[in-house]
Amino acid sequence: MKRCYAYIRVSTLRQGEGVSLESQREAITDFASRQNLSITHWFEEKETAAKCGRPIFTRMVKELRQGRADALIIHKLDRLTRNLTEYAKIGELIDSGIDVHTAVDSLDFRSRGGRLTAEIQAVIAADYVRNLREETLKGMNGRLKQGLYPFRAPIGYIDTGRGQAKTLDPERASLLQQAFELYATRQYSMKTLLPKLQAMGLTNRVGGRLSLHGLETLLDNPFYTGVIRIKRTGKSFPGVHERLISPALYERVQEIKSGKAGPKVTKHNHTYQGLFRCGLCAGPMVPEKQKQFVYYRCPARDCDTKTVREDVLVDAIETCLSQAELTEANAKDAIAAIERWVEKAQHSDEDTGLKLRKDNLAARQHRLTDALVDGMIDKDTFNERKQGLLLEAETLQKEQSSAANYTAKAAHLRSIIELTKSLQKSHEMADRGQKQRIVEITTSNRVVIGKNVYLEPQNWLLEVQNLASTPSGDPSRIEDRTKVRGTNALFGTDRILELGHLLIEKTKPWYDS
Template identity: 50%
Template sequence: MKSCFGYIRVSTQKQGEGVSLDAQKTAITAFASQNDLTVIKWFEEKQTAAKGGRPIFNQMLRQLRKHAAKGVIIHKIDRAARNARDWVMFAELPDIGIDVYVATESLDFRSRGGRLTAEIQAVIAADYIRNLREETIKGLNGRLGQGLYPFRAPIGYLDNGRGNPKTPDPLKAHLIREMFDLYASGRHSLRTLQAEITRRGLRNLNGRPLTLHGVETILNNSFYTGVITIARTGASYDGVHDPIIPAKLFHRVQDIKSGRSGPKCTRHNHLFQGLFRCGLCRGPMSPELQKGRCYYRCQRRGCPTATIREDRLEDAIRFRLGQLQIKPSAAKKLETAWMSKGAETATEDMAKALRLQIADEEARLERLTDLLLDSTIDRNTYRERQRSGKLRLVELRDELEKLPNAEKIAQRRRDFLELVKTLCLLYENANLAEKREIVENAFSNRLVAGKYVDLQPYKWLVSHDSASSVLECDPERHRDTDLPGVTAGVQNLELILNLKNRAIDDDKPLCRLTSGVPA
């Protein structure tokens, strides 16, 4: 009896769990017994033949070239190869004395006609897989165009079958939100975030702790904001699934990851790490410990800016916050003037401003497509700008849905007045992390030139005369900030008010106000 190898294959691991491999083995065994052949070794593979590089298939060819067997039996032509390169290597076996048998076909590879028939079938198999690929891509693009994600749900979402959107996982969705919030705080690096989120119980799809790469993948995935981005092509689509995080939080995380928005966690966690820059050369003021005190120094060679102590920076911050506070009498007059204005008009103005921005962003995306068609920009630039534009649209639409009513606007005005009356006290009453947030959201430019500290507040904090427009979401976005939203003033105000509310909830003792002086 002639010794032969038996080769069986399925395209995926899932198919391998079914009956396909057993059916192929049964057919080959029956063919061998009918033709006086003996299968001395089986080669089983669970990988597509559309591309080359199959390890088991290549291992079998190497052994056949060494004449470890006198022939090979396959179930069908397409089990051996669906691409021209692998078929050429397989079809050369008869030339070196290796017999090729097909269990379901009566093909004689020793004859010219038999080999021609086999090669025609191989070409048809290759064309079939190319057509199947095109139809599959067409179907996937159709699903994506409908806002559906046709792949496995990312961590934090659940699959609901074909044609249905993903839904947030009740066990993991809140952990994904916490993960973004932790990183957006600026107090975590990717490594410390990985340790913290693992401690809180977030696991990957296989039930294992997240790797560092897994953490970064989640933070880069716009799917959590409602925008589907295909990594291979860079194309973006509007998803119909419920988002887990707001778009502005996603933007904040991307800014921190790219180094545009403050530092990550450091070993000493200095109070003003990454907040101040040199006013002469615009280089970062880096902290260093000397004899138990923290100093901030410009690290660029030749820069005349000397070091400045951390406590001197704090004195300057207290002094500047004290200057920005308004007296109770002025606050009362401002409150009377505000309350005489209708809050309903403010809501209408906010909605109108947001709709205009949404229309502008949609028009910009249309022009972007025209630029691509005119070859003014390349496809990579188009994909990047398209993703950014869709995220911006999600952010604006989210703000439009969450517009405050008249009662909330009135309360926001009162909160603003309380805030600007007690800025210095709020800073004194905060912990280190909260002090950083106050400084970041109160001052747009934080410079040190020599011994002079320049703290330029955001417009929302100094425009007391026009503060009503700030609180009512002035249609124009401030230029002195990179925070997303209709107005930076509203965002910064809410951040600092949250700190104030936390201080009240924690019932912290009031600290004595320090009369600061410029450094």
């Protein structure tokens, strides 16, 4: 009696829980009994046959090559393989003397006609897989173009059925939002943020313990900003699901992760680490503690800038901030101007500034597509730039939806103006992390030359000062009254709305802390 192996397969674990495997087993057992064959070992697999590399199939083929059995019984050919590469391995076994039997089709692999029939069936099975893959991809692309995510919902969202947008998970959405906000403070590394989030109750998608890799993955996912990115292809699509965080917060997190946003968390995490550079060699001023003082030094050996004490930096920072502060009268004028101009914009028939920016964005998207079609850029560059444009479109959409909210916008802008009345005091009273953000948000061109420290207010602070000095009256009568770094600043309604958005985005990390 011949020694036979028997192979049964289903494509998924869920199918394995049904009756398919049992029906295959019964058919093979009946066939072996009729043909007087002895089954010495069963191979059961729950993997798709469309791809190569099935572990149980591979082990079975290896043992058959070693002569551990004389024959192989399968249910049908498509249960054995659906790709031509692995069918070729079966052909090699047949050529080496292994008998292959099908319990249902009764194919004769020893005859020329039977072998031809089997090969035709193998080609049809492989073509079926290719066609199914194409149809599946076509359906997925259709969903993506509709703004729907055709895969399992990421952490923080839940599935609501086919053809439906993912919805926020009421239990974990707020924790995901806090994960982004906490990391954006730069007070946490990935390793220190993970246990904090675990203690807060954030779990992985199946309710298990969140891993470090899982945290890195979710912080890298633009899905939370309303953008669907397909990692395999690099393509991005605007989603219709409710976003969890703003594009600005997402971009800030990416900058911190890539090391482009200033100091990273270290063992000592000195207050102004990564914020000052040497004015002679452009190298970073590295902090180090000597006895009771912290010194910032230029690490370049041949540079004339050596060390400067931290208290010298503090004096220069607070001098700069005090000079950028608004007086009570100027702050009052600025608040009045903002409220007046935003109110006028609220009643305007059309927000021309936003419209122009949206038209400009649409033109850039068309030019990007043309550049790809004309071969001026490659596909990877196209996908990278497209994702940036989608994030920018999300930001514009947010501006457009919030432009009419006069009360909220005016209140926020009023808070910003109030803040500029006491910059120096705010810095003095802040903790270490807040001081870092205050200096980063309010100052620029921070350099040390020799023993001297130089820095200046950021443009948005200068624009607030210019706004405060703008005379009252009809905004349409105001023309180029000031210059910031050689650029004319026209303070009409559109300019104030743009400035308001700039101030909100610039100071959001400050208030969020």
